[in-house]
Amino acid sequence: xxxxxxxxxxxxxxxxxxxxxxxxxxxxxxxxxxxxxxxxxxxxxxxxxxxxxxxxxxxxxxxxxxxxxxxxxxxxxxxxxxxxxxxxxxxxxxxxxxxxxxxxxxxxxxxxxxxxxxxxxxxxxxxxxxxxxxxxxxxxxxxxxxxxxxxxxxxxxxxxxxxxxxxxxxxxxxxxxxxxxxxxxxxxxxxxxxxxxxxxxxxxxxxxxxxxxxxxxxxxxxxxxxxxxxxxxxxxxxxxxxxxxxxxxxxxxxxxxxxxxxxxxxxxxxxxxxxxxxxxxxxxxxxxxxxxxxxxxxxxxxxxxxxxxxxxxxxxxxxxxxxxxxxxxxxxxxxxxxxxxxxxxxxxxxxxxxxxxxxxxxxxxxxxxxxxxxxxxxxxxxxxxxxxxxxxxxxxxxxxxxxxxxxxxxxxxxxxxxxxxxxxxxxxxxxxxxxxxxxxxxxxxxxxxxxxxxxxxxxxxxxxxxxxxxxxxxxxxxxxx
Amino acid sequence: xxxxxxxxxxxxxxxxxxxxxxxxxxxxxxxxxxxxxxxxxxxxxxxxxxxxxxxxxxxxxxxxxxxxxxxxxxxxxxxxxxxxxxxxxxxxxxxxxxxxxxxxxxxxxxxxxxxxxxxxxxxxxxxxxxxxxxxxxxxxxxxxxxxxxxxxxxxxxxxxxxxxxxxxxxxxxxxxxxxxxxxxxxxxxxxxxxxxxxxxxxxxxxxxxxxxxxxxxxxxxxxxxxxxxxxxxxxxxxxxxxxxxxxxxxxxxxxxxxxxxxxxxxxxxxxxxxxxxxxxxxxxxxxxxxxxxxxxxxxxxxxxxxxxxxxxxxxxxxxxxxxxxxxxxxxxxxxxxxxxxxxxxxxxxxxxxxxxxxxxxxxxxxxxxxxxxxxxxxxxxxxxxx
Numbered sequence: 001x002x003x004x005x006x007x008x009x010x011x012x013x014x015x016x017x018x019x020x021x022x023x024x025x026x027x028x029x030x031x032x033x034x035x036x037x038x039x040x041x042x043x044x045x046x047x048x049x050x051x052x053x054x055x056x057x058x059x060x061x062x063x064x065x066x067x068x069x070x071x072x073x074x075x076x077x078x079x080x081x082x083x084x085x086x087x088x089x090x091x092x093x094x095x096x097x098x099x100x101x102x103x104x105x106x107x108x109x110x111x112x113x114x115x116x117x118x119x120x121x122x123x124x125x126x127x128x129x130x131x132x133x134x135x136x137x138x139x140x141x142x143x144x145x146x147x148x149x150x151x152x153x154x155x156x157x158x159x160x161x162x163x164x165x166x167x168x169x170x171x172x173x174x175x176x177x178x179x180x181x182x183x184x185x186x187x188x189x190x191x192x193x194x195x196x197x198x199x200x201x202x203x204x205x206x207x208x209x210x211x212x213x214x215x216x217x218x219x220x221x222x223x224x225x226x227x228x229x230x231x232x233x234x235x236x237x238x239x240x241x242x243x244x245x246x247x248x249x250x251x252x253x254x255x256x257x258x259x260x261x262x263x264x265x266x267x268x269x270x271x272x273x274x275x276x277x278x279x280x281x282x283x284x285x286x287x288x289x290x291x292x293x294x295x296x297x298x299x300x301x302x303x304x305x306x307x308x309x310x311x312x313x314x315x316x317x318x319x320x321x322x323x324x325x326x327x328x329x330x331x332x333x334x335x336x337x338x339x340x341x342x343x344x345x346x347x348x349x350x351x352x353x354x355x356x357x358x359x360x361x362x363x364x365x366x367x368x369x370x371x372x373x374x375x376x377x378x379x380x381x382x383x384x385x386x387x388x389x390x391x392x393x394x395x396x397x398x399x400x401x402x403x404x405x406x407x408x409x410x411x412x413x414x415x416x417x418x419x420x421x422x423x424x425x426x427x428x429x430x431x432x433x434x435x436x437x438x439x440x441x442x443x444x445x446x447x448x449x450x451x452x453x454x455x456x457x458x459x460x461x462x463x464x465x466x467x468x469x470x471x472x473x474x475x476x477x478x479x480x481x
Numbered sequence: 482x483x484x485x486x487x488x489x490x491x492x493x494x495x496x497x498x499x500x501x502x503x504x505x506x507x508x509x510x511x512x513x514x515x516x517x518x519x520x521x522x523x524x525x526x527x528x529x530x531x532x533x534x535x536x537x538x539x540x541x542x543x544x545x546x547x548x549x550x551x552x553x554x555x556x557x558x559x560x561x562x563x564x565x566x567x568x569x570x571x572x573x574x575x576x577x578x579x580x581x582x583x584x585x586x587x588x589x590x591x592x593x594x595x596x597x598x599x600x601x602x603x604x605x606x607x608x609x610x611x612x613x614x615x616x617x618x619x620x621x622x623x624x625x626x627x628x629x630x631x632x633x634x635x636x637x638x639x640x641x642x643x644x645x646x647x648x649x650x651x652x653x654x655x656x657x658x659x660x661x662x663x664x665x666x667x668x669x670x671x672x673x674x675x676x677x678x679x680x681x682x683x684x685x686x687x688x689x690x691x692x693x694x695x696x697x698x699x700x701x702x703x704x705x706x707x708x709x710x711x712x713x714x715x716x717x718x719x720x721x722x723x724x725x726x727x728x729x730x731x732x733x734x735x736x737x738x739x740x741x742x743x744x745x746x747x748x749x750x751x752x753x754x755x756x757x758x759x760x761x762x763x764x765x766x767x768x769x770x771x772x773x774x775x776x777x778x779x780x781x782x783x784x785x786x787x788x789x790x791x792x793x794x795x796x797x798x799x800x801x802x803x804x805x806x807x808x809x810x811x812x813x814x815x816x817x818x819x820x821x822x823x824x825x826x827x828x829x830x831x832x833x834x835x836x837x838x839x840x841x842x843x844x845x846x847x848x849x850x851x852x853x854x855x856x857x858x859x860x861x862x863x864x865x866x867x
Contacts, residue, residue: 005547010501011505014502043540044536045539046534187491188487401652404595404599443487447482463560466557466563468556469547469553469556
């Protein structure tokens with residue numbers, strides 16, 4: 001089940017909220033946990049057992065760690081290694097084994113040897129996210145940043161809490177430990193959650209979905225003959241699709257969290273207004289960047305080992321981050337590309353970049369990010385290289401009319417152009433505007449703004465429901481037979 | 482904002498979610514008319530252990546829920562209205578009929594536009610092979626006293642290309658692009674196929690008649706144009722039919738709200754408010770003839786696509802032919818008038834006996850379907866008749 005589905009909106013959510021607020025406060029965690037497991041099991045019932053099993057494993061490892069005296073360094077490291085090996089082993093098996101076997105079979109084929117017979121492994125939903133969460137929990141307990149969860153229910157709720165289970169934000173245990181034990185429920189928080197949820201729903205359904213359809217159309221063509229204007233429209237739509245999709249999902253997660261009394265960290269801070277790639281990564285998928293910094297970059301030595309070592313650490317962290325996004329060479333190259341840019345910025349000195357005029361710096365950064373999205377979206381590396389070529393294929397300008405089945409209206413319609421313009425305006429609007437608009441407040445102090453917010457929220461809900469319902473209705477003019 | 486009002490908003494939000502959810506399961510009186518168009522209902526969820534384990538059951542429930550969600554008619558119509566009223570366009574769909582909106586509410590089916598500018602893709606050898614078979618069937622029918630007439634219906638976009646938004650032509654002139662039918666036209670004459678050239682006829686009529694050959698909100702020739710087509714068909718068929726068609730007399734031409742085939746595209750758009758986009762159309766009032774008794778009227782076998790319906794809709798109320806049968810796309814048989822579905826297996830039909838009861842076979846075939854071969858009719862009859 002996804003948040004932006006009618007079943008979630010008009011069945012799961014009202015039922016869960018009703019039940020959650022009807023039971024006595026001491027049972028709310030149980031309701032939230034049962035709802036979360038149901039939510040996860042809805043899409044992949046076979047993997048609920050895996051989620052619970054691996055959670056039990058982590059929970060008991062953490063108890064074992066906590067019982068070991070602080071002086072028993074070696075034993076503690078051993079237990080931590082055991083826990084991490086279990087998590088990473090599972091991630092390796094479920095997420096990467098297909099990829100590695102495929103590569104190995106490629107090499108064996110090249111050597112004219114028979115390939116390995118392999119049954120494709122199905123990827124459990126959200127495994128990348130909840131594995132990182134569990135790693136953070138184990139390391140926090142090891143470091144003493146937070147004590148182990150007081151009960152298995154608390155721990156399971158931390159892992160499985162449905163708003164953030166599938167696609168983050170990656171919540172770290174010490175951020176929510178106190179909230180799991182006791183959290184505040186009030187009408188202001190609830191309404192702020194509703195507003196944030198509806199904002200995310202609109203970003204996902206009204207902006208990201210139509211832009212995604214354009215990107216799918218463009219990337220689904222024969223890329224070798226793609227006219228340059230279509231190539232640019234395709235990648236621009238994808239750049240805003242991925243942002244509005246992911247940030248919209250995070251908004252919905254944060255909003256749902258607030259409706260249940262939780263406060264999650266922000267995951268996006270207007271990343272396309274960044275003036276450098278370094279700043280971009282402070283604004284994009286913040287919870288992942290924080291995780292990578294705290295659990296990989298700093299343990300690797302961070303910036304303590306000289307300029308070259310720092311650059312390498314950065315590059316390596318991004319290489320890993322790229323591979324975390326998906327098991328393909330595209331993601332590896334995407335990570336390496338960002339790592340290289342970050343290392344270069346570090347080597348050149350960020351102060352120099354800061355001297356560039358704001359518009360130039362933002363534009364340049366956006367172009368560099370745009371190029372990275374080609375790597376991210378293209379089906380293969382070869383396709384990505386071809387796509388880069390089409391972005392510069394000036395002579396293909398007139399080819400937009402070459403194929404009668406791929407004219408402008410077949411690629412993008414007026415409504416989607418409008419979505420693209422709105423997406424661009426929203427993405428590049430300076431921060432001070434957002435602050436002035438009090439965008440995260442459900443009910444701003446001014447009465448006019450408050451009612452405007454209520455109206456906008458209602459419009460988002462109606463329009464998004466309309467768009468979702470219409471996707472499921474594709475009638476033909478007549479039954480043909 | 483007062484605290485009480487905040488509670489009203491919070492309960493209002495959750496209450497609205499509940500309301501829509503409840504409306505999914507309870508029969509709430511419909512305020513809006515049901516959605517129009519032919520959509521396949523989603524398959525029912527399967528409850529076997531394998532489907533449950535794999536999650537297929539849950540995905541099917543989700544699809545079912547989306548197709549039955551409370552207030553769905555309102556949701557779908559709202560979204561379509563936003564697209565049409567604010568952006569002047571219709572929803573582009575992954576499947577189903579894609580309607581293109583032109584200026585002044587002229588509506589078109591997208592694939593007709595594509596066909597008009599897609600160069601012919603059938604080679605001459607292929608066309609000749611098809612025409613040879615058609616000619617053979619025509620001769621076999623004629624030998625049994627049953628004339629055959631192939632009615633080629635025009636495409637709305639070929640008749641009114643100026644009403645299609647220019648961006649859909651991609652700089653092309655549809656008149657300059659040779660389609661399969663245009664390539665086949667001289668060969669039809671060469672092979673002596675008895676055919677009615679609807680596209681040429683409509684091009685000529687367009688110079689002398691108002692914009693009524695097709696109605697803005699429909700995809701087929703209008704009832705007004707269909708009346709003229711019937712007069713032409715009568716002229717073509719009567720000299721060779723055992724029992725002739727009586728004259729079609731128009732009592733009056735009344736302007737009215739588009740109906741039947743004339744509103745099929747606007748109906749498919751499923752708008753919340755349709756009225757401003759429905760433009761009145763002229764409707765011929767045919768006189769029901771009583772001079773010729775029923776047994777002296779011809780019995781026509783109709784094999785047709787959807788362009789056949791406006792003709793059928795006019796012939797029978799005018800009492801111009803005996804009750805007969807329609808083989809829609811040569812797949813489904815209907816008794817006409819009344820359009821009652823018949824349980825007829827066309828693959829197991831004894832064509833010799835079946836065809837002898839008819840005075841003529843009329844095949845209505847839209848020009849964009851000229852890559853087809855009569856949906857299998859010619860093969861079946863060619864095989865069955867010696």
